[in-house]
Amino acid sequence: MSLTNFLEQQNLNQDLIIAGKHFKSRLMLGTGKYKTLNLAKYSIHASDTAIVTVAIRRLQDIKIQTSLNLIHALNWQDLWLLPNTAGCTTAEEAIRMASLGRELSKKIGQTNNNFIKLEVIPDSQYLFPDPIGTLKAAEYLVRKNFAVLPYIGQDPILAKQLEEIGCSTVMPLGSPIGSGQGLYNIETLQIIIENAKIPVVIDAGIGTPSDALKAMELGADALLINSAIARSDNPVKMAFAMKLAVESGRIAYLSGRMSQKSKAQASSPVQGIVH
Template sequence: MLSSQTPPSAGEVDRTATGPAGAAPEDPLVGDALTIGGRVFRSRLLTGTGKYPDQPTMQAAIAASACEIVTVAVRRVQSVAPGHEGLMQAIDWSRIWMLPNTAGCATADEAVRVARLGRELAKLAGQEDNTFVKLEVIPDSRHLLPDPIGTLQAAERLVGEGFTVLPYINADPVLARHLEEVGCATVMPLGSPIGSGQGLRNAAGIAMIIEAASIPVVVDAGIGVPSEAAQAMEMGADAVLINSAIALAGQAPAMARSMAEATRAGRRAFLSGRLERRPEAVASSPLNGRVGDD
């Protein structure tokens, strides 16, 4: 399978997955899968459960997205916060992999405690072997930016306890490297502030993380429209996590489907190998053999 970190250039697309002689190559998405912590997923769109107007809308959006991973705020479920009543029963956990998150934690200690609760929550959903946790350490209540030091401290402890850690971070290539070194299963850089819909304001940092990482890179936060999801995937991100842009859309299920289509289109484009950028124009038609040439 083509590496997500080393896209083919035009003319170097993998031709091994072809049909009968003379047939066109298969869709590069055939057989393409996302692997996190040894678990394989077909969808590269992760979604959430917050901010929906009601549970039927959430259920319809999750179905339309065709996602296989849904993140759940452990503290909100535990406290039965508004919008989270009956959440555990509203999702088919035999089909959806739960990604408990530590939203609302301001310190490493808090995040570790909530991650442990999240592991128990996954067991209640019938996922006995689920050790996944989306690690969020956010002391900043205004801008909701993650704490790099607290995140690294919590990640190291959770990896030591056997968790599959997916840390939410600023688009900081140095921090991403340290998190990979301590054993995190992914890194999840933010495109722009969470819930802002500002798109990939941190594209340069994300690109550097993608280039250096040997674990999946999941762009999380800030994506507002499908074109931005496609852009993240075209850059070489392995997946995107989108919640607010779907949940707060006028028609959440339709937006969820659009995000899924954009994610797949961006991934297909990345695997196909983009046209090399050039400093000057290059004619798309040959100049020799024109009418009137000698």
């Protein structure tokens, strides 16, 4: 039996399903902070991602050419656009940006793309999301038939409320945006994952492939990574490393780790040994 057939039998190649759409990769990529357009393109290719997120507000700034060119440079037959409302400080702003994001998806040929990554962040220092504004905007956008992927703090109650109003995922932070600090409050993340009946995508704070591996081992359904790749010394290599980490972590989670014990246990059995 080939390895591919074995993995298929073990159900280790499960698709990520968001709002009824299937994705082969569980790694989503952000498109900001790359030094050049080519680095962004090659990193996206190396990561084997299926979903890339672009800030709608950034696209409105004609001075930032990389994002503008990236929209035209990528093959949208192979990638799914996730517009995001980054930079919005109120629910009302985020709702306006979401409408523009849906129009952008149509312009690149994804006429059935209603995905929106919802960010409402009034805090300019620590970039923590506003839970009340996020819930308010999410309720409105769900009613308008958006597939809402809300970025939130590590709040299990808010995560469940967003699920109950019809959001397609919840996206709790691992640690503050762009900090590269890895996973804070792992126990709280586990509560969110265990209680969720929709995909949980850990977003923000991933710094290394080992962070990505740990997040997937916890049972996260996917990760969204930007700074850890774009700000590394070699973004293309780091994108490939993150791809492997996400895949390995997912398989490890599905495999089930051994139980931890307080005392050592010999690797070789003592029964049947000839003295």
